[in-house]
Amino acid sequence: MHHFQYHHGELWAEKVPVRRIVEEVGTPVYIYSSATLRRHFRVFEEAFADIPHLVCYSVKANSNLAVLKLLGDLGAGADVVSGGELFRALKAGLPASKIVFSGVGKTEIEMEEALQAGILMFNVESLGELETLARVAERLGRVAPFSIRVNPNVDPKTHPYISTGLRKNKFGLPEEMARSAYQWARKQPYLKAVGLDCHLGSQLTEIAPFVEALKRLKALYQDLCEEGIELQYLDLGGGLGIVYGEEEPPPPAEYAKALKKELQGLPCTLILEPGRVIAGNAGILVTRVLYVKHNPPLAEEKAGKNFVIVDAGMNDLIRPAFYQAYHRIAPVKEVPGEEVLLADVVGPICESGDFLARERPLPPVSPGDLLAVFSAGAYGFVMSSNYNSRPRAPEVLVDGGRFFVVRKRETYEDLVRLEEIPEI
Numbered sequence: 001m002h003h004f005q006y007h008h009g010e011l012w013a014e015k016v017p018v019r020r021i022v023e024e025v026g027t028p029v030y031i032y033s034s035a036t037l038r039r040h041f042r043v044f045e046e047a048f049a050d051i052p053h054l055v056c057y058s059v060k061a062n063s064n065l066a067v068l069k070l071l072g073d074l075g076a077g078a079d080v081v082s083g084g085e086l087f088r089a090l091k092a093g094l095p096a097s098k099i100v101f102s103g104v105g106k107t108e109i110e111m112e113e114a115l116q117a118g119i120l121m122f123n124v125e126s127l128g129e130l131e132t133l134a135r136v137a138e139r140l141g142r143v144a145p146f147s148i149r150v151n152p153n154v155d156p157k158t159h160p161y162i163s164t165g166l167r168k169n170k171f172g173l174p175e176e177m178a179r180s181a182y183q184w185a186r187k188q189p190y191l192k193a194v195g196l197d198c199h200l201g202s203q204l205t206e207i208a209p210f211v212e213a214l215k216r217l218k219a220l221y222q223d224l225c226e227e228g229i230e231l232q233y234l235d236l237g238g239g240l241g242i243v244y245g246e247e248e249p250p251p252p253a254e255y256a257k258a259l260k261k262e263l264q265g266l267p268c269t270l271i272l273e274p275g276r277v278i279a280g281n282a283g284i285l286v287t288r289v290l291y292v293k294h295n296p297p298l299a300e301e302k303a304g305k306n307f308v309i310v311d312a313g314m315n316d317l318i319r320p321a322f323y324q325a326y327h328r329i330a331p332v333k334e335v336p337g338e339e340v341l342l343a344d345v346v347g348p349i350c351e352s353g354d355f356l357a358r359e360r361p362l363p364p365v366s367p368g369d370l371l372a373v374f375s376a377g378a379y380g381f382v383m384s385s386n387y388n389s390r391p392r393a394p395e396v397l398v399d400g401g402r403f404f405v406v407r408k409r410e411t412y413e414d415l416v417r418l419e420e421i422p423e424i
């Protein structure tokens with residue numbers, strides 16, 4: 001369910017015609033819907049209402065301050081994976097007591113920042129990291145609350161680049177090493193084990209891998225408890241998938257039901273780190289058609305090749321190029337007639353990998369037309385870059401009949417602001 005719908009042949013974001021936003025802000029532009037963000041968060045949150053839980057929104061999915069503030073106001077905590085994300089979460093007013101810090105490569109400086117802020121816990125991913133954390137904590141005279149991220153070796157059946165819970169992935173520690181890490185930490189005065197963590201990957205469309213991981217986590221939790229290591233939190237990470245095209249991911253209520261059944265009265269607080277399922281379908285990328293190019297077929301070919309060249313490229317939305325991801329694309333003003341054009345929708349970047357869609361049936365579109373790229377609210381703007389010296393697109397947040405530019409379009413000056421020409 002999202003609030004990007006057609007009325008009288010035109011795409012609206014909540015109660016604002018997308019065209020109106022574009023008239024003011026230009027293209028390409030990311031547009032987010034507050035109502036959709038709120039709805040997604042509430043549905044997820046309410047699915048766990050009857051057990052002790054904390055929803056730590058995964059900041060890396062969409063880290064705009066306005067988005068973080070909106071979710072924080074609904075009670076969201078945050079899962080951060082860098083000092084920058086911690087800075088954002090705090091700046092947006094999220095309480096440190098609801099922030100967990102994940103990631104395989106935390107630096108000492110990032111650890112210091114998080115300790116000073118007083119975060120809920122560090123999700124630690126290696127023995128080296130745990131040793132470093134103990135040292136930093138001692139230096140600061142602050143006890144570091146931590147979980148070990150266990151790699152449960154469960155196949156999430158998702159794209160290899162977004163699978164993280166397999167032994168061959170760089171994430172987490174195998175179970176036996178996790179056990180010895182907890183034992184070692186027991187003797188460290190500046191470390192306090194508070195939880196157990198895992199994260200399987202992203203865009204999971206089945207419940208089974210989550211349940212399998214939770215089973216393993218639960219067994220380990222109970223073993224540790226018997227050894228006298230009593231933990232308060234079970235963090236199952238994020239990863240619940242969304243509908244981009246034909247997927248049929250379980251709704252949050254079903255996912256929650258399966259997890260609660262498996263948890264069965266375990267005396268702990270469940271932490272969840274959803275990202276995509278909150279933000280993914282709460283955003284679109286709007287782009288303008290620049291040119292339509294028809295390459296005639298070679299002698300032996302039946303059909304030629306069509307390209308719809310748009311003003312958004314892989315620097316704006318890298319998912320199609322990076323993960324072969326599918327994003328629905330449709331004209332902002334519905335074009336009457338069949339989907340007659342089979343085309344690659346490509347950007348202006350000098351790379352053949354620069355496409356938003358390949359061999360996509362489209363209605364007849366012409367230069368000047370606006371196209372909406374759906375499901376772009378997560379891993380969209382946050383993964384954008386300045387490649388080809390393209391200023392990054394602005395972000396707009398719609399709230400009912402109003403809209404706000406929550407990040408301005410970058411300027412050429414922004415591109416070079418940090419650069420200097422030395423006198424040589």
Ligand SMILES: *Cc1c(COP(=O)(O)O)cnc(C)c1O
Pocket residue numbers: 058060061079081102103199201202203237238239240273274275276277378
């Ligand atoms: C990316 C990530 C998430 C969020 O994943 P989604 O698929 O967006 O829900 C949660 N936890 C960790 C540790 C992550 O790296």
